Amino acid sequence: MYMKYRLLLVLSSSILLGPQCQAQNTEVNIYSERKEELIQPLLDRFIADTGIKVNLVTGEGDALIKRLEIEGRNSPADILLTTDVARLYRAKSLELLQPISSDELVNAIPANFRDGEGYWYGLSLRSRVIVYAKDRVNPEQLPTYEAMINPEWKGRICVRSSSNPYNQSLVASMIARNGIEATQAWASGLVKNFARSPRGGDRDQIKAVAVGECDIALVNTYYLGGMLHSDIDDEKQAAEKVALFWPNQNDRGAHFNISGAGISRSAKNQDAAIRLLEFLSGDEAQAWYAEMNHEFPVRPGIAVSDTLQQWGSYIADDINLDQLGQYNADAVRLMDRAGWK
Amino acid sequence: MSTAVDLIYPTIPVRTGMTRHIYAGTLIIVTLILSLPLFAVISSFLIPVPDIWHHLLETVLKEYVLNSLILMLGVAGLTLVLGIIPAWLVTMCRFPLSRTLEWALLLPLAMPAYIIAYTYTGILDTSGPVQTLLRDFTGWQYGEYWFPEVRSIGGAITMLSFVLYPYIYLISRAAFIEQSICALEVARTLGCGPYKTFFRVALPLARPAIIVGLSLVLMETLADYGTVQYFGIATFTTGIFRTWFGLGSSAAAAQLSALLMLFIAALIYLEYRSRKQQRYHHTSNRYSTLTQKRLRGKNAVFAGILCCLPALLGFLVPVIFLIKWAWLTYGKIVDEQFLSLMWNSIMLAASAAVIATVLALFMAYGKRRISNPFTRFAVNLSGMGYAIPGTVIAVGVMLPFAWVDKLIDGFFRTHFDYSTGLLLSGTLVAVMFAYIARFLAVSLKTVDAGLAKIKPSMDEAGRSIGLKPSTLIRKVHMPMMRGSLLTAVLLVFVDVLKELPATLILRPFNFNTLAIRAYELANEERLADAACPSLAIVLVAIVPVIYLSRSISMSRPGHDYSA
Numbered sequence: 001m002y003m004k005y006r007l008l009l010v011l012s013s014s015i016l017l018g019p020q021c022q023a024q025n026t027e028v029n030i031y032s033e034r035k036e037e038l039i040q041p042l043l044d045r046f047i048a049d050t051g052i053k054v055n056l057v058t059g060e061g062d063a064l065i066k067r068l069e070i071e072g073r074n075s076p077a078d079i080l081l082t083t084d085v086a087r088l089y090r091a092k093s094l095e096l097l098q099p100i101s102s103d104e105l106v107n108a109i110p111a112n113f114r115d116g117e118g119y120w121y122g123l124s125l126r127s128r129v130i131v132y133a134k135d136r137v138n139p140e141q142l143p144t145y146e147a148m149i150n151p152e153w154k155g156r157i158c159v160r161s162s163s164n165p166y167n168q169s170l171v172a173s174m175i176a177r178n179g180i181e182a183t184q185a186w187a188s189g190l191v192k193n194f195a196r197s198p199r200g201g202d203r204d205q206i207k208a209v210a211v212g213e214c215d216i217a218l219v220n221t222y223y224l225g226g227m228l229h230s231d232i233d234d235e236k237q238a239a240e241k242v243a244l245f246w247p248n249q250n251d252r253g254a255h256f257n258i259s260g261a262g263i264s265r266s267a268k269n270q271d272a273a274i275r276l277l278e279f280l281s282g283d284e285a286q287a288w289y290a291e292m293n294h295e296f297p298v299r300p301g302i303a304v305s306d307t308l309q310q311w312g313s314y315i316a317d318d319i320n321l322d323q324l325g326q327y328n329a330d331a332v333r334l335m336d337r338a339g340w341k
Numbered sequence: 342m343s344t345a346v347d348l349i350y351p352t353i354p355v356r357t358g359m360t361r362h363i364y365a366g367t368l369i370i371v372t373l374i375l376s377l378p379l380f381a382v383i384s385s386f387l388i389p390v391p392d393i394w395h396h397l398l399e400t401v402l403k404e405y406v407l408n409s410l411i412l413m414l415g416v417a418g419l420t421l422v423l424g425i426i427p428a429w430l431v432t433m434c435r436f437p438l439s440r441t442l443e444w445a446l447l448l449p450l451a452m453p454a455y456i457i458a459y460t461y462t463g464i465l466d467t468s469g470p471v472q473t474l475l476r477d478f479t480g481w482q483y484g485e486y487w488f489p490e491v492r493s494i495g496g497a498i499t500m501l502s503f504v505l506y507p508y509i510y511l512i513s514r515a516a517f518i519e520q521s522i523c524a525l526e527v528a529r530t531l532g533c534g535p536y537k538t539f540f541r542v543a544l545p546l547a548r549p550a551i552i553v554g555l556s557l558v559l560m561e562t563l564a565d566y567g568t569v570q571y572f573g574i575a576t577f578t579t580g581i582f583r584t585w586f587g588l589g590s591s592a593a594a595a596q597l598s599a600l601l602m603l604f605i606a607a608l609i610y611l612e613y614r615s616r617k618q619q620r621y622h623h624t625s626n627r628y629s630t631l632t633q634k635r636l637r638g639k640n641a642v643f644a645g646i647l648c649c650l651p652a653l654l655g656f657l658v659p660v661i662f663l664i665k666w667a668w669l670t671y672g673k674i675v676d677e678q679f680l681s682l683m684w685n686s687i688m689l690a691a692s693a694a695v696i697a698t699v700l701a702l703f704m705a706y707g708k709r710r711i712s713n714p715f716t717r718f719a720v721n722l723s724g725m726g727y728a729i730p731g732t733v734i735a736v737g738v739m740l741p742f743a744w745v746d747k748l749i750d751g752f753f754r755t756h757f758d759y760s761t762g763l764l765l766s767g768t769l770v771a772v773m774f775a776y777i778a779r780f781l782a783v784s785l786k787t788v789d790a791g792l793a794k795i796k797p798s799m800d801e802a803g804r805s806i807g808l809k810p811s812t813l814i815r816k817v818h819m820p821m822m823r824g825s826l827l828t829a830v831l832l833v834f835v836d837v838l839k840e841l842p843a844t845l846i847l848r849p850f851n852f853n854t855l856a857i858r859a860y861e862l863a864n865e866e867r868l869a870d871a872a873c874p875s876l877a878i879v880l881v882a883i884v885p886v887i888y889l890s891r892s893i894s895m896s897r898p899g900h901d902y903s904a
Contacts, residue, residue: 029850035862035864036853036858037861037862038865057849057852058857060846061586062591063736063845063846066591066736066739067739071766071767074750075763076767090589163570163586163587198573199492199573200462201571201866202866203866204466204492211467211483212467212483212484213467213484226866231666231670231870232869328587328589329589331587332583333400
């Protein structure tokens, strides 16, 4: 009698609830901070190559982490994909990720762009650089991030809000390199040199430089790439008036962040998830990041698009990326104190 | 209409003891369930985070509060002007375009605030077409002339007012239409000029309705994240997310949200108290045909321009630029997937609208019939979600859902050695729940206002001539409520259509809406690509907005609009 009920319950619930709770090894579920537009085409290729089904939810990084945390061991997510390393660090410290070992990933990705214990792996690189007005600025004057607080830049700098994670990670990297006090002084000095109070996104900073509202700005490289290929003429023209400068080339190198991914602790489709990460670090996918969104490949030796080539070679800061996560909250507090809105 | 009556009929309480208790019990249980996300937010106070509060108090909190207050005051002032004056003019006067403006003034309702913010930035920015034209025309360089900055607190006030004034317009126009013309005529015969009649009689009579609209506007202003974040204005809401994402403390973020909620509750209570002393009733139910005064000459031109401006700036100008951008990009953005986005958006918005309205009816009737402090509090509480940013509500929805899922899963694991996984989390049920928790305020306030028009004496009269409760509802209540119910359905529909954060975080795999598509592209700063989905939102929303406007025009008792 008891057995009968038990069978009935299991049967009826599995019909009612459908495929959601049936673990299939032929699919992977992703929580992605990368926008659909910037990941789906790659996933489509993976599906075509392997026959593994990929399900995607996109959203804000921290909101997705919260969802993963609340869902706990029942979470359907296999992969957490983020656009900045601090989110991966946060997910790792909340024990939402699990370490994986894959020779292919380890061989493909340089050690400083992946977690030492294998909790997360970088998939593309995003650098925060200086852009300057070609007609008004001599790039010789622009050696480092640190030099942006010199008096000659008073009223000439544009940068977006300190709520932006890329600003937070840049400041976190400076805390890691120069210490809190020096960075506090730097942030306060930078705020004094602002041409206007922070507003808009990175593209807006580039436009402001183009039009003369300021002379230099801190932006991520791919926004400049996107503007150079924009459908709107104004954007294209604005982008052509500015040039990219790689800061700190004589010391630690330019600041780099990653977009990357880790496998969730609750993952039910581990093998397929690892295969997807391997695919995303493979030749085809790496070239695609550069081609479609002007991001740099995390793998050395990948041919990059003309746009990226014309920006020249660079030295990247080889900081341990974990530190960007560790100092994220400190960076925010520091910027609050500096009055960086 | 009869199906709707059948749907609503079971929710009407009868005055017999037992059913009354059952009704009251259900009412309280339903409101408590709907308030779960709010409790989840409030419960964050159990986790003390003194060092974060110390930091906030020392550095940015003052600015958050100040900016939010300025934003609220500014939006309140501007929406009142943009809403009430055109409402009065198109209701009482005839002038060129006035018939078209009656519905055109509602169109900005179809525009999500962050889209209008992105669009106007594109238009008015230093490198945008307007300033470029100005420079080409005059030969000035940047910095040699003054131009208003869009991305400022003034800009945010303007953007939000453009899309929010229709609430005031909608509600105050309905109020003006319903006003007994006798009161106005008496005022005129007592020697009041048109201005004095407006300020001394019409406006005070419409005040309760206008306050309802204003409270919706203010709640939406406080919950707005997209616009202020893009404009770089540190408000209370951006502070919530900065605390959560940047400082990594979701507990402190939830505490900030709870404070925001308390603030709104206090405001609503204050308003309620201040209104208690003054009561405005129409003494006569005689409605003669509204004779609209025909304006001529200078007055007509002035009124026309005054009423055109909000619709022009809040709708036509941004739409023209969106069309221009969409023209450049539709080839790569509009594909077969696009239709499914539209379908998803419409389906979600329609179901949420119907559910929210039925629930609102259930609660409004409950509050009317079983009026004790407890039910009143319960009902008012469930309308508080509107002031809370969508992402925070979404987390509040996830917590109880995951709890239930864990309970069921645990039961099945221990008894049947079988894991049910997540049953409710990550489904459309969760999304729908979040919509109701957020937008119930809109339907509740609208239905409440409609129900208030039906005086208890009408019920008594109906009952005394032997009408059964069901007939009373069908013959008396429904005809009088029809406009309010429609308004509730359509307002929630449009709100859900534009809703972003809760959908984004709660939706199931591989499920997208137009709003998500527009946001993802705009957030990548690809304005031109975002134009197509934004236009699609506007197009879908326009249909109900126009319908709504027409039905209000026709709702005046004794007013034959076909003439």
